[in-house]
Amino acid sequence: MSQSTCSERNQAAGPMLPTVLEARKWHEDLLAEIERVSSAGGFCWQAGTGEMIWTGEVYRILELDPAVPANIRQLGTRIHSDDLPLFHDMIDRALRDAPGLTYQLRLRLPNQTLKYLQLCARRSEGSDGQSQYIGAIQDVSRRWLSEEALGNVRCELARLARVSSLGALTASIAHEVNQPLSGIITNASTCLEMLDAESPDLDGARETARRTIRDGERACEVIARLRALFCKRGGKAESVDLNDAAREVLALSSNELRLKRVVLRTEFSEYLPAVTGDRVQLQQVILNLLLNAAEAMVEIEDRPRQLLVRTDLEAPGRVRLSVQDTGVGIESHNAERLFEAFYTTKSGGMGIGLSVSRSIIESHRGRLWAERNAGPGATFAFSLAAHEGGRGTQSLGSARLPTNTERLVRSA
Amino acid sequence: MDKATLVAIVDDDVSMRQSLPDLVKKFGFSVRAFASAEEFLASDCVGQTKCLILDFAMPGMSGPDLQRELALRGQKIPIVFITGQVDQDLRHQLIAGGAVECLFKPFSPAALLKALNTALGVS
Numbered sequence: 021m022s023q024s025t026c027s028e029r030n031q032a033a034g035p036m037l038p039t040v041l042e043a044r045k046w047h048e049d050l051l052a053e054i055e056r057v058s059s060a061g062g063f064c065w066q067a068g069t070g071e072m073i074w075t076g077e078v079y080r081i082l083e084l085d086p087a088v089p090a091n092i093r094q095l096g097t098r099i100h101s102d103d104l105p106l107f108h109d110m111i112d113r114a115l116r117d118a119p120g121l122t123y124q125l126r127l128r129l130p131n132q133t134l135k136y137l138q139l140c141a142r143r144s145e146g147s148d149g150q151s152q153y154i155g156a157i158q159d160v161s162r163r164w165l166s167e168e169a170l171g172n173v174r175c176e177l178a179r180l181a182r183v184s185s186l187g188a189l190t191a192s193i194a195h196e197v198n199q200p201l202s203g204i205i206t207n208a209s210t211c212l213e214m215l216d217a218e219s220p221d222l223d224g225a226r227e228t229a230r231r232t233i234r235d236g237e238r239a240c241e242v243i244a245r246l247r248a249l250f251c252k253r254g255g256k257a258e259s260v261d262l263n264d265a266a267r268e269v270l271a272l273s274s275n276e277l278r279l280k281r282v283v284l285r286t287e288f289s290e291y292l293p294a295v296t297g298d299r300v301q302l303q304q305v306i307l308n309l310l311l312n313a314a315e316a317m318v319e320i321e322d323r324p325r326q327l328l329v330r331t332d333l334e335a336p337g338r339v340r341l342s343v344q345d346t347g348v349g350i351e352s353h354n355a356e357r358l359f360e361a362f363y364t365t366k367s368g369g370m371g372i373g374l375s376v377s378r379s380i381i382e383s384h385r386g387r388l389w390a391e392r393n394a395g396p397g398a399t400f401a402f403s404l405a406a407h408e409g410g411r412g413t414q415s416l417g418s419a420r421l422p423t424n425t426e427r428l429v430r431s432a
Numbered sequence: 433m434d435k436a437t438l439v440a441i442v443d444d445d446v447s448m449r450q451s452l453p454d455l456v457k458k459f460g461f462s463v464r465a466f467a468s469a470e471e472f473l474a475s476d477c478v479g480q481t482k483c484l485i486l487d488f489a490m491p492g493m494s495g496p497d498l499q500r501e502l503a504l505r506g507q508k509i510p511i512v513f514i515t516g517q518v519d520q521d522l523r524h525q526l527i528a529g530g531a532v533e534c535l536f537k538p539f540s541p542a543a544l545l546k547a548l549n550t551a552l553g554v555s
Contacts, residue, residue, distance in 0.1 A: 195516040202516075202538035203447030209541040210455040228454060235447050275516070278444070278489045 052076055060158040065092065065141065067114040067151045081137070081159045083129055100126035100134070110139075117151050119143050124160075136164040195275035196242045203235035242272075259294040259407050260302055262331050262341050269306045270329065273314075277327065280314045287330040293406035295339050297384040305377040305388070309343040309400045312374070316347025316398065323396060334403045342401035350390055350398045377402075437552065438480045441465040442472045442498065443487035443514065448537075452485065459545055469493035473501065481509050483551040485544075488515035488522070488534075499530070510551035514539065 052075075055061050061077030070092040079086045082098050092111060099107045103125045110123050120142050127135040141155025211228040214221040270284065277284055295302075310327070317325040326346045334340035374388075381388040386404035393399055439461045441452050453463040464481075466472040470493055488495040495513055502509055513526050513534040523534040533547035
Protein backbone atom coordinates (compact mmCIF):
# COMPACT_ATOMS: atom_id res chain seq x y z
CA MET A 21 0.00 0.00 0.00
CA SER A 22 2.71 2.32 1.10
CA GLN A 23 4.54 1.54 -2.13
CA SER A 24 1.59 2.30 -4.19
CA THR A 25 0.96 5.49 -2.21
CA CYS A 26 4.52 6.47 -2.83
CA SER A 27 4.30 5.71 -6.49
CA GLU A 28 1.04 7.65 -6.64
CA ARG A 29 2.85 10.55 -5.06
CA ASN A 30 5.65 10.17 -7.56
CA GLN A 31 3.19 9.99 -10.34
CA ALA A 32 1.49 13.07 -8.96
CA ALA A 33 4.78 14.90 -8.40
CA GLY A 34 6.17 13.88 -11.75
CA PRO A 35 3.84 15.88 -13.96
CA MET A 36 3.60 18.67 -11.30
CA LEU A 37 7.23 19.79 -11.62
CA PRO A 38 7.04 20.76 -15.30
CA THR A 39 3.62 22.37 -14.60
CA VAL A 40 5.20 24.80 -12.12
CA LEU A 41 7.91 25.64 -14.63
CA GLU A 42 5.35 25.94 -17.35
CA ALA A 43 3.21 28.15 -15.16
CA ARG A 44 6.18 30.36 -14.40
CA LYS A 45 7.12 30.54 -18.05
CA TRP A 46 3.53 31.24 -18.89
CA HIS A 47 3.44 34.07 -16.32
CA GLU A 48 6.68 35.49 -17.62
CA ASP A 49 5.39 35.43 -21.17
CA LEU A 50 2.14 36.99 -20.00
CA LEU A 51 3.97 39.77 -18.13
CA ALA A 52 6.23 40.40 -21.11
CA GLU A 53 3.19 40.61 -23.36
CA ILE A 54 1.43 42.99 -20.93
CA GLU A 55 4.59 45.10 -20.81
CA ARG A 56 4.72 45.25 -24.57
CA VAL A 57 1.02 46.05 -24.98
CA SER A 58 1.11 48.80 -22.36
CA SER A 59 4.56 50.06 -23.41
CA ALA A 60 5.48 49.91 -19.75
CA GLY A 61 8.46 48.23 -18.14
CA GLY A 62 9.36 47.60 -14.53
CA PHE A 63 12.47 48.49 -12.61
CA CYS A 64 14.07 48.24 -9.22
CA TRP A 65 16.58 50.92 -8.24
CA GLN A 66 19.03 50.96 -5.32
CA ALA A 67 19.14 54.70 -4.78
CA GLY A 68 22.36 54.53 -2.77
CA THR A 69 24.46 52.66 -5.31
CA GLY A 70 22.60 53.59 -8.47
CA GLU A 71 22.32 49.93 -9.46
CA MET A 72 19.11 49.01 -11.24
CA ILE A 73 17.23 46.00 -12.54
CA TRP A 74 15.24 46.56 -15.73
CA THR A 75 12.67 44.33 -17.34
CA GLY A 76 12.80 43.66 -21.07
CA GLU A 77 10.41 46.49 -21.95
CA VAL A 78 12.64 49.09 -20.26
CA TYR A 79 15.51 47.96 -22.49
CA ARG A 80 13.21 48.17 -25.49
CA ILE A 81 11.99 51.68 -24.57
CA LEU A 82 15.56 52.87 -24.00
CA GLU A 83 16.64 50.97 -27.14
CA LEU A 84 19.53 49.42 -25.23
CA ASP A 85 20.99 45.94 -25.61
CA PRO A 86 19.86 43.69 -22.70
CA ALA A 87 23.56 42.93 -22.10
CA VAL A 88 24.18 46.55 -21.08
CA PRO A 89 24.42 46.88 -17.29
CA ALA A 90 21.33 48.57 -15.86
CA ASN A 91 22.02 51.56 -13.65
CA ILE A 92 20.90 55.13 -13.14
CA ARG A 93 23.90 56.56 -15.08
CA GLN A 94 23.00 54.44 -18.08
CA LEU A 95 19.46 55.78 -17.91
CA GLY A 96 20.87 59.33 -17.66
CA THR A 97 22.69 58.95 -20.98
CA ARG A 98 19.32 58.59 -22.73
CA ILE A 99 17.60 61.56 -21.07
CA HIS A 100 16.98 64.68 -23.20
CA SER A 101 19.46 67.38 -22.18
CA ASP A 102 16.61 69.82 -21.40
CA ASP A 103 15.20 67.34 -18.89
CA LEU A 104 18.47 66.52 -17.14
CA PRO A 105 17.77 69.02 -14.32
CA LEU A 106 14.48 67.18 -13.73
CA PHE A 107 16.29 63.85 -13.83
CA HIS A 108 18.87 65.01 -11.27
CA ASP A 109 16.08 66.33 -9.10
CA MET A 110 14.59 62.85 -9.13
CA ILE A 111 17.92 61.31 -8.03
CA ASP A 112 18.32 63.90 -5.27
CA ARG A 113 14.84 63.16 -3.98
CA ALA A 114 15.52 59.44 -4.06
CA LEU A 115 18.73 59.94 -2.06
CA ARG A 116 16.66 61.88 0.47
CA ASP A 117 14.24 58.91 0.76
CA ALA A 118 11.20 60.50 -0.89
CA PRO A 119 8.28 58.09 -0.41
CA GLY A 120 7.21 58.23 -4.07
CA LEU A 121 8.51 59.53 -7.39
CA THR A 122 6.45 60.65 -10.37
CA TYR A 123 8.27 62.21 -13.29
CA GLN A 124 7.63 63.01 -16.92
CA LEU A 125 10.90 62.83 -18.78
CA ARG A 126 11.89 62.93 -22.41
CA LEU A 127 14.45 60.69 -24.01
CA ARG A 128 16.74 61.72 -26.81
CA LEU A 129 17.93 58.52 -28.49
CA PRO A 130 21.15 58.36 -30.52
CA ASN A 131 19.11 58.41 -33.76
CA GLN A 132 17.60 61.72 -32.49
CA THR A 133 14.17 60.19 -31.88
CA LEU A 134 12.24 61.85 -29.09
CA LYS A 135 10.28 59.77 -26.59
CA TYR A 136 8.10 60.83 -23.68
CA LEU A 137 8.32 58.76 -20.51
CA GLN A 138 6.14 58.55 -17.49
CA LEU A 139 8.11 57.24 -14.52
CA CYS A 140 6.43 56.23 -11.26
CA ALA A 141 8.10 54.51 -8.33
CA ARG A 142 7.54 53.84 -4.66
CA ARG A 143 10.18 53.56 -1.99
CA SER A 144 10.63 50.38 0.00
CA GLU A 145 13.38 48.97 2.14
CA GLY A 146 15.67 46.39 0.58
CA SER A 147 16.94 43.30 2.42
CA ASP A 148 20.09 45.27 3.28
CA GLY A 149 17.97 48.00 4.92
CA GLN A 150 18.81 50.48 2.15
CA SER A 151 16.24 52.49 0.19
CA GLN A 152 15.09 50.98 -3.03
CA TYR A 153 12.53 52.15 -5.52
CA ILE A 154 10.30 49.77 -7.38
CA GLY A 155 8.31 51.22 -10.22
CA ALA A 156 7.42 51.43 -13.86
CA ILE A 157 8.56 53.36 -16.88
CA GLN A 158 5.92 53.90 -19.53
CA ASP A 159 6.45 55.18 -23.03
CA VAL A 160 3.64 57.78 -23.38
CA SER A 161 4.93 59.35 -26.60
CA ARG A 162 1.77 58.58 -28.52
CA ARG A 163 -0.45 60.23 -25.94
CA TRP A 164 1.85 63.24 -25.74
CA LEU A 165 1.96 63.65 -29.47
CA SER A 166 -1.81 63.47 -29.75
CA GLU A 167 -2.15 65.98 -26.92
CA GLU A 168 0.28 68.22 -28.74
CA ALA A 169 -1.64 67.80 -31.95
CA LEU A 170 -4.84 68.62 -30.07
CA GLY A 171 -3.19 71.68 -28.57
CA ASN A 172 -2.09 72.79 -32.03
CA VAL A 173 -5.55 72.30 -33.46
CA ARG A 174 -7.04 74.23 -30.57
CA CYS A 175 -4.59 77.12 -31.08
CA GLU A 176 -5.28 77.16 -34.80
CA LEU A 177 -9.04 76.99 -34.28
CA ALA A 178 -8.86 79.86 -31.82
CA ARG A 179 -6.89 81.85 -34.38
CA LEU A 180 -9.40 80.99 -37.10
CA ALA A 181 -12.24 82.09 -34.86
CA ARG A 182 -10.38 85.34 -34.31
CA VAL A 183 -9.99 85.78 -38.03
CA SER A 184 -13.68 85.10 -38.63
CA SER A 185 -14.56 87.62 -35.95
CA LEU A 186 -12.23 89.92 -37.86
CA GLY A 187 -14.84 90.17 -40.60
CA ALA A 188 -17.36 91.49 -38.11
CA LEU A 189 -14.72 93.70 -36.59
CA THR A 190 -13.35 95.23 -39.78
CA ALA A 191 -16.09 97.84 -39.85
CA SER A 192 -15.51 98.53 -36.22
CA ILE A 193 -11.76 98.93 -36.66
CA ALA A 194 -12.19 101.16 -39.70
CA HIS A 195 -14.55 103.28 -37.66
CA GLU A 196 -12.24 103.45 -34.67
CA VAL A 197 -9.35 104.65 -36.82
CA ASN A 198 -11.59 106.84 -38.96
CA GLN A 199 -12.92 108.91 -36.08
CA PRO A 200 -9.58 110.35 -34.97
CA LEU A 201 -8.56 110.70 -38.65
CA SER A 202 -11.66 112.80 -39.28
CA GLY A 203 -10.71 114.86 -36.26
CA ILE A 204 -7.17 115.31 -37.58
CA ILE A 205 -8.37 116.52 -40.98
CA THR A 206 -10.98 118.85 -39.52
CA ASN A 207 -8.56 120.25 -36.96
CA ALA A 208 -5.79 120.80 -39.48
CA SER A 209 -8.23 122.50 -41.88
CA THR A 210 -9.49 124.75 -39.10
CA CYS A 211 -5.91 125.50 -38.12
CA LEU A 212 -5.10 126.64 -41.68
CA GLU A 213 -8.24 128.78 -41.78
CA MET A 214 -7.19 130.44 -38.54
CA LEU A 215 -3.66 131.12 -39.80
CA ASP A 216 -4.80 132.34 -43.21
CA ALA A 217 -7.20 134.92 -41.80
CA GLU A 218 -6.30 138.60 -42.18
CA SER A 219 -5.55 138.76 -38.47
CA PRO A 220 -4.40 135.22 -37.75
CA ASP A 221 -5.86 133.60 -34.62
CA LEU A 222 -2.64 132.14 -33.23
CA ASP A 223 -4.09 130.89 -29.94
CA GLY A 224 -6.89 129.16 -31.81
CA ALA A 225 -4.40 127.64 -34.24
CA ARG A 226 -2.27 126.34 -31.36
CA GLU A 227 -5.31 124.73 -29.75
CA THR A 228 -6.37 123.03 -32.98
CA ALA A 229 -2.78 121.78 -33.49
CA ARG A 230 -2.87 120.31 -29.98
CA ARG A 231 -6.16 118.60 -30.77
CA THR A 232 -4.62 117.21 -33.95
CA ILE A 233 -1.87 115.59 -31.90
CA ARG A 234 -4.40 114.19 -29.45
CA ASP A 235 -6.40 112.62 -32.27
CA GLY A 236 -3.20 111.21 -33.78
CA GLU A 237 -2.38 109.56 -30.46
CA ARG A 238 -5.89 108.17 -30.30
CA ALA A 239 -5.42 106.54 -33.72
CA CYS A 240 -2.08 105.06 -32.56
CA GLU A 241 -3.76 103.53 -29.52
CA VAL A 242 -6.30 101.78 -31.74
CA ILE A 243 -3.49 100.33 -33.85
CA ALA A 244 -1.59 99.20 -30.76
CA ARG A 245 -4.69 97.43 -29.42
CA LEU A 246 -5.17 95.71 -32.76
CA ARG A 247 -1.60 94.49 -32.86
CA ALA A 248 -2.04 92.97 -29.44
CA LEU A 249 -5.28 91.28 -30.43
CA PHE A 250 -4.42 89.77 -33.77
CA CYS A 251 -0.83 88.63 -33.65
CA LYS A 252 -0.60 84.85 -33.91
CA ARG A 253 0.96 83.06 -30.98
CA GLY A 254 0.40 80.07 -28.74
CA GLY A 255 -1.04 80.15 -25.27
CA LYS A 256 0.89 82.11 -22.70
CA ALA A 257 0.58 82.08 -18.97
CA GLU A 258 0.67 85.61 -17.67
CA SER A 259 -1.14 87.58 -15.04
CA VAL A 260 -4.29 89.04 -16.59
CA ASP A 261 -6.55 91.74 -15.20
CA LEU A 262 -9.95 90.78 -16.62
CA ASN A 263 -11.24 94.34 -16.20
CA ASP A 264 -8.46 95.71 -18.40
CA ALA A 265 -8.78 92.87 -20.88
CA ALA A 266 -12.54 93.46 -21.18
CA ARG A 267 -12.11 97.23 -21.51
CA GLU A 268 -9.75 96.77 -24.45
CA VAL A 269 -12.16 94.45 -26.22
CA LEU A 270 -15.05 96.84 -25.57
CA ALA A 271 -13.04 99.72 -26.99
CA LEU A 272 -12.47 97.76 -30.20
CA SER A 273 -16.02 96.52 -30.55
CA SER A 274 -17.76 99.75 -29.57
CA ASN A 275 -18.67 100.58 -33.14
CA GLU A 276 -20.08 97.12 -33.80
CA LEU A 277 -22.23 97.58 -30.71
CA ARG A 278 -23.18 101.10 -31.71
CA LEU A 279 -24.22 99.97 -35.19
CA LYS A 280 -26.49 97.36 -33.63
CA ARG A 281 -27.86 100.10 -31.38
CA VAL A 282 -26.78 98.32 -28.24
CA VAL A 283 -26.65 100.28 -25.01
CA LEU A 284 -23.59 99.09 -23.14
CA ARG A 285 -23.29 99.16 -19.39
CA THR A 286 -20.32 97.90 -17.42
CA GLU A 287 -20.06 96.93 -13.78
CA PHE A 288 -16.43 96.17 -13.14
CA SER A 289 -15.55 95.03 -9.66
CA GLU A 290 -12.96 97.40 -8.28
CA TYR A 291 -11.12 94.80 -6.24
CA LEU A 292 -10.81 92.04 -8.80
CA PRO A 293 -7.83 89.71 -8.36
CA ALA A 294 -5.85 88.89 -11.51
CA VAL A 295 -6.13 85.49 -13.19
CA THR A 296 -3.36 83.49 -14.86
CA GLY A 297 -3.66 82.75 -18.54
CA ASP A 298 -3.30 83.90 -22.08
CA ARG A 299 -4.57 87.45 -22.34
CA VAL A 300 -5.31 87.30 -26.06
CA GLN A 301 -7.17 83.99 -25.80
CA LEU A 302 -9.28 85.31 -22.94
CA GLN A 303 -9.99 88.48 -24.91
CA GLN A 304 -11.05 86.27 -27.81
CA VAL A 305 -13.62 84.67 -25.52
CA ILE A 306 -14.87 88.03 -24.25
CA LEU A 307 -15.12 89.34 -27.82
CA ASN A 308 -17.04 86.29 -28.87
CA LEU A 309 -19.52 86.63 -26.00
CA LEU A 310 -20.01 90.33 -26.82
CA LEU A 311 -20.59 89.76 -30.53
CA ASN A 312 -22.98 86.90 -29.77
CA ALA A 313 -24.93 89.06 -27.34
CA ALA A 314 -25.14 91.91 -29.86
CA GLU A 315 -26.24 89.44 -32.54
CA ALA A 316 -28.95 88.07 -30.23
CA MET A 317 -30.49 91.54 -29.92
CA VAL A 318 -30.54 92.52 -33.60
CA GLU A 319 -34.22 91.73 -34.04
CA ILE A 320 -35.36 93.19 -30.74
CA GLU A 321 -37.45 96.31 -31.32
CA ASP A 322 -39.90 96.40 -28.41
CA ARG A 323 -37.36 96.89 -25.62
CA PRO A 324 -33.94 98.49 -25.14
CA ARG A 325 -31.03 96.43 -26.45
CA GLN A 326 -29.08 96.42 -23.24
CA LEU A 327 -25.75 94.75 -22.76
CA LEU A 328 -24.30 94.46 -19.30
CA VAL A 329 -20.68 93.36 -18.89
CA ARG A 330 -19.90 92.61 -15.31
CA THR A 331 -16.93 91.29 -13.36
CA ASP A 332 -17.10 90.04 -9.81
CA LEU A 333 -16.02 87.30 -7.45
CA GLU A 334 -18.06 84.13 -7.95
CA ALA A 335 -16.62 82.74 -4.75
CA PRO A 336 -13.48 83.57 -2.79
CA GLY A 337 -10.54 83.04 -5.15
CA ARG A 338 -12.79 82.70 -8.21
CA VAL A 339 -13.21 85.53 -10.69
CA ARG A 340 -16.29 85.73 -12.93
CA LEU A 341 -17.01 87.72 -16.05
CA SER A 342 -20.56 87.77 -17.36
CA VAL A 343 -22.20 89.21 -20.44
CA GLN A 344 -25.94 89.76 -20.08
CA ASP A 345 -28.17 90.72 -22.99
CA THR A 346 -31.85 91.44 -23.52
CA GLY A 347 -31.93 89.45 -26.76
CA VAL A 348 -33.94 86.51 -28.04
CA GLY A 349 -32.68 84.31 -25.21
CA ILE A 350 -31.97 80.58 -25.33
CA GLU A 351 -34.18 77.54 -25.17
CA SER A 352 -33.28 75.56 -22.08
CA HIS A 353 -32.91 72.35 -24.11
CA ASN A 354 -30.39 74.13 -26.34
CA ALA A 355 -28.28 75.53 -23.54
CA GLU A 356 -25.62 72.81 -23.75
CA ARG A 357 -25.78 72.28 -27.52
CA LEU A 358 -24.72 75.90 -27.94
CA PHE A 359 -21.23 74.86 -26.96
CA GLU A 360 -20.95 72.09 -29.54
CA ALA A 361 -18.73 72.79 -32.51
CA PHE A 362 -20.62 73.69 -35.70
CA TYR A 363 -23.90 74.10 -33.85
CA THR A 364 -25.32 77.50 -34.67
CA THR A 365 -28.60 79.35 -34.40
CA LYS A 366 -27.29 82.18 -36.56
CA SER A 367 -27.65 82.22 -40.33
CA GLY A 368 -24.18 83.65 -40.85
CA GLY A 369 -22.47 81.80 -38.02
CA MET A 370 -19.93 79.03 -38.32
CA GLY A 371 -20.87 77.66 -34.95
CA ILE A 372 -17.33 77.40 -33.67
CA GLY A 373 -17.23 80.55 -31.54
CA LEU A 374 -18.72 79.18 -28.36
CA SER A 375 -17.13 75.79 -28.70
CA VAL A 376 -13.68 77.36 -29.08
CA SER A 377 -14.46 79.75 -26.26
CA ARG A 378 -15.34 76.88 -23.97
CA SER A 379 -12.18 74.97 -24.86
CA ILE A 380 -10.11 78.08 -24.19
CA ILE A 381 -11.76 78.56 -20.80
CA GLU A 382 -11.39 74.86 -19.99
CA SER A 383 -7.71 74.94 -20.90
CA HIS A 384 -7.49 77.68 -18.28
CA ARG A 385 -9.19 75.31 -15.84
CA GLY A 386 -12.25 77.50 -15.84
CA ARG A 387 -15.93 77.10 -16.57
CA LEU A 388 -18.09 78.73 -19.27
CA TRP A 389 -21.84 78.51 -19.13
CA ALA A 390 -25.08 80.04 -20.36
CA GLU A 391 -28.22 80.79 -18.41
CA ARG A 392 -31.59 82.34 -19.07
CA ASN A 393 -32.29 85.70 -17.48
CA ALA A 394 -35.21 86.27 -15.12
CA GLY A 395 -36.31 88.86 -17.67
CA PRO A 396 -35.73 88.68 -21.43
CA GLY A 397 -32.41 87.55 -22.87
CA ALA A 398 -29.54 85.38 -21.75
CA THR A 399 -26.35 85.59 -19.75
CA PHE A 400 -23.09 83.95 -20.77
CA ALA A 401 -20.41 83.84 -18.14
CA PHE A 402 -17.10 82.25 -17.35
CA SER A 403 -15.19 81.90 -14.13
CA LEU A 404 -11.51 81.33 -13.53
CA ALA A 405 -9.38 80.74 -10.48
CA ALA A 406 -7.76 83.91 -9.22
CA HIS A 407 -4.01 84.09 -9.62
CA GLU A 408 -2.31 82.78 -6.50
CA GLY A 409 0.94 84.51 -5.74
CA GLY A 410 3.96 82.21 -5.82
CA ARG A 411 2.13 79.15 -7.13
CA GLY A 412 3.47 79.86 -10.57
CA THR A 413 2.03 78.41 -13.72
CA GLN A 414 2.78 74.70 -13.36
CA SER A 415 -0.73 73.93 -12.24
CA LEU A 416 -2.17 75.50 -15.37
CA GLY A 417 -3.26 73.18 -18.15
CA SER A 418 -2.94 75.97 -20.70
CA ALA A 419 0.61 76.67 -19.65
CA ARG A 420 1.77 73.21 -20.63
CA LEU A 421 0.32 72.66 -24.07
CA PRO A 422 1.88 75.66 -25.76
CA THR A 423 5.26 74.82 -24.28
CA ASN A 424 4.99 71.40 -25.83
CA THR A 425 3.86 72.96 -29.07
CA GLU A 426 7.04 74.98 -29.06
CA ARG A 427 9.01 71.88 -28.29
CA LEU A 428 7.40 70.08 -31.17
CA VAL A 429 8.32 72.90 -33.50
CA ARG A 430 11.85 72.91 -32.21
CA SER A 431 12.30 69.20 -32.49
CA ALA A 432 10.59 68.92 -35.88
CA MET B 433 -24.08 135.28 -43.72
CA ASP B 434 -26.15 135.61 -40.57
CA LYS B 435 -23.86 135.37 -37.57
CA ALA B 436 -26.65 134.15 -35.36
CA THR B 437 -27.53 131.16 -37.55
CA LEU B 438 -27.30 128.24 -35.15
CA VAL B 439 -25.84 124.94 -36.32
CA ALA B 440 -26.10 122.01 -33.90
CA ILE B 441 -23.75 119.06 -34.00
CA VAL B 442 -24.81 115.72 -32.53
CA ASP B 443 -22.05 113.08 -32.44
CA ASP B 444 -21.05 110.64 -29.73
CA ASP B 445 -17.42 110.78 -30.88
CA VAL B 446 -15.31 113.16 -28.86
CA SER B 447 -12.86 113.88 -31.72
CA MET B 448 -15.69 115.20 -33.87
CA ARG B 449 -17.26 117.18 -31.03
CA GLN B 450 -13.92 118.85 -30.35
CA SER B 451 -12.86 119.61 -33.91
CA LEU B 452 -16.07 120.37 -35.81
CA PRO B 453 -17.40 123.35 -33.80
CA ASP B 454 -14.30 125.50 -34.49
CA LEU B 455 -14.50 124.78 -38.20
CA VAL B 456 -18.21 125.57 -38.35
CA LYS B 457 -17.53 128.73 -36.36
CA LYS B 458 -14.88 129.71 -38.92
CA PHE B 459 -17.62 129.43 -41.54
CA GLY B 460 -19.43 132.14 -39.61
CA PHE B 461 -22.14 130.21 -37.78
CA SER B 462 -22.78 129.87 -34.10
CA VAL B 463 -22.44 126.30 -32.88
CA ARG B 464 -23.60 123.96 -30.17
CA ALA B 465 -22.35 120.36 -29.87
CA PHE B 466 -24.12 117.45 -28.19
CA ALA B 467 -22.92 113.94 -27.33
CA SER B 468 -26.30 112.28 -27.94
CA ALA B 469 -29.68 112.76 -29.58
CA GLU B 470 -31.30 112.70 -26.15
CA GLU B 471 -29.04 115.51 -24.94
CA PHE B 472 -29.96 117.62 -27.97
CA LEU B 473 -33.71 117.03 -27.50
CA ALA B 474 -33.45 118.04 -23.83
CA SER B 475 -31.62 121.27 -24.68
CA ASP B 476 -33.09 124.68 -25.43
CA CYS B 477 -31.59 124.60 -28.93
CA VAL B 478 -34.16 122.54 -30.76
CA GLY B 479 -36.37 125.46 -31.71
CA GLN B 480 -33.46 127.69 -32.77
CA THR B 481 -31.36 125.23 -34.72
CA LYS B 482 -31.25 126.10 -38.43
CA CYS B 483 -29.20 123.08 -39.43
CA LEU B 484 -28.30 119.84 -37.76
CA ILE B 485 -25.02 118.00 -38.39
CA LEU B 486 -26.00 114.54 -37.23
CA ASP B 487 -23.97 111.37 -36.71
CA PHE B 488 -25.70 108.33 -38.19
CA ALA B 489 -24.79 105.60 -35.67
CA MET B 490 -24.97 106.37 -31.98
CA PRO B 491 -25.78 104.26 -28.94
CA GLY B 492 -29.32 104.74 -27.72
CA MET B 493 -31.13 107.01 -30.17
CA SER B 494 -29.53 106.81 -33.61
CA GLY B 495 -29.35 109.66 -36.14
CA PRO B 496 -32.42 108.45 -38.09
CA ASP B 497 -34.29 108.00 -34.76
CA LEU B 498 -33.69 111.67 -34.00
CA GLN B 499 -34.76 112.61 -37.53
CA ARG B 500 -38.07 110.78 -37.01
CA GLU B 501 -38.57 112.29 -33.56
CA LEU B 502 -38.05 115.82 -34.90
CA ALA B 503 -40.50 115.15 -37.72
CA LEU B 504 -43.08 113.93 -35.17
CA ARG B 505 -42.58 117.15 -33.21
CA GLY B 506 -43.06 119.20 -36.35
CA GLN B 507 -39.49 120.54 -36.22
CA LYS B 508 -38.35 120.94 -39.80
CA ILE B 509 -34.61 121.24 -39.27
CA PRO B 510 -32.45 120.52 -42.33
CA ILE B 511 -30.15 117.61 -41.56
CA VAL B 512 -26.63 116.87 -42.80
CA PHE B 513 -25.77 113.32 -41.83
CA ILE B 514 -22.16 112.36 -41.13
CA THR B 515 -21.09 108.74 -40.92
CA GLY B 516 -18.00 106.58 -40.66
CA GLN B 517 -19.57 103.89 -42.85
CA VAL B 518 -18.75 104.43 -46.50
CA ASP B 519 -22.00 103.11 -47.95
CA GLN B 520 -23.48 104.77 -51.05
CA ASP B 521 -26.79 102.92 -50.66
CA LEU B 522 -27.13 104.32 -47.16
CA ARG B 523 -26.35 107.81 -48.46
CA HIS B 524 -29.03 107.63 -51.17
CA GLN B 525 -31.50 106.21 -48.66
CA LEU B 526 -30.87 109.05 -46.22
CA ILE B 527 -31.18 111.72 -48.90
CA ALA B 528 -34.36 110.08 -50.19
CA GLY B 529 -35.58 110.17 -46.59
CA GLY B 530 -35.29 113.94 -46.50
CA ALA B 531 -31.70 114.60 -45.46
CA VAL B 532 -29.86 117.41 -47.24
CA GLU B 533 -26.64 115.47 -47.55
CA CYS B 534 -24.72 112.53 -46.13
CA LEU B 535 -20.97 112.98 -45.72
CA PHE B 536 -18.54 110.14 -45.14
CA LYS B 537 -15.93 110.76 -42.46
CA PRO B 538 -13.35 112.10 -42.99
CA PHE B 539 -14.84 114.83 -45.15
CA SER B 540 -13.28 118.06 -46.43
CA PRO B 541 -14.23 121.45 -44.96
CA ALA B 542 -15.35 122.49 -48.46
CA ALA B 543 -17.79 119.56 -48.66
CA LEU B 544 -19.20 120.44 -45.24
CA LEU B 545 -19.57 124.12 -46.16
CA LYS B 546 -21.33 123.18 -49.40
CA ALA B 547 -23.74 120.93 -47.50
CA LEU B 548 -24.42 123.61 -44.88
CA ASN B 549 -25.08 126.19 -47.57
CA THR B 550 -27.47 123.83 -49.34
CA ALA B 551 -29.23 123.17 -46.05
CA LEU B 552 -29.63 126.87 -45.36
CA GLY B 553 -30.65 127.73 -48.89
CA VAL B 554 -27.55 129.85 -49.51
CA SER B 555 -26.21 129.56 -53.02
